[in-house]
Amino acid sequence: MINFIDKHYEKITWFILLLGFILLFVANEYLSIALFSYLIIKSIKFRKSIRTTLQKTPRSTIIIYALGMITLIVTMTVIMLYSSRFIQKYSISIPFQYIYIVIILFSSLIFYIWFMDFLVKLWGKKQASN
Structure with missing residues (x-):
């Protein structure tokens, strides 16, 4: 799963942003799911730099x-x-x-x-x- 996210990071990110923009006007109560998904995808993508920063x-x-x-x-x-x-x-x-x-x-x-x-x-x- 992590390799899939690393390979298709750009597409997943744009999909989540588009979904969040649509949810902003259609269903606000589900916007937190899109925001949380975006945060998870970003943290998975930059996991190595996050780990080194926390260690230093x-x-x-x-x-x-x-x-x-x-x-x-x-x-x-x-x-x-x-x-x-x-x-x-x-x-x-x-x-x-x-x-x-x-x-x-x-x-x-x-x-x-x-x-x-x-x-x-x-x-x-x-x-x-x-």
């Missing part, structure tokens, strides 16, 4: 990134819950809801990358001074 990364850095991701998920949940009340109150149209979600997710991704790099550098300086 110190445990403390992995823990910092994991705690940061948990904090990000909690924060994003709170933001989405409170903003959904605002969206329902003013009955904002669906295309603007998707645009809002993309903006929130993209900005949180940029903030997460910047903040985690800052924390890892700060932790590295702290370890070097000890």
Whole structure:
């Protein structure tokens, strides 16, 4: 199965993206299946680089990134819950809801990358001074 995915990676990826785009407008409740499948296919394709990166990364850095991701998920949940009340109150149209979600997710991704790099550098300086 893994060899099949390695051989037909491009076709499978485009199929999942097309399926996700169709599900976005037809059946939103099944969109998570397409997204999860895309994540699995990507992780199988790049399994060697993921393994080497995890082996080279110190445990403390992995823990910092994991705690940061948990904090990000909690924060994003709170933001989405409170903003959904605002969206329902003013009955904002669906295309603007998707645009809002993309903006929130993209900005949180940029903030997460910047903040985690800052924390890892700060932790590295702290370890070097000890």
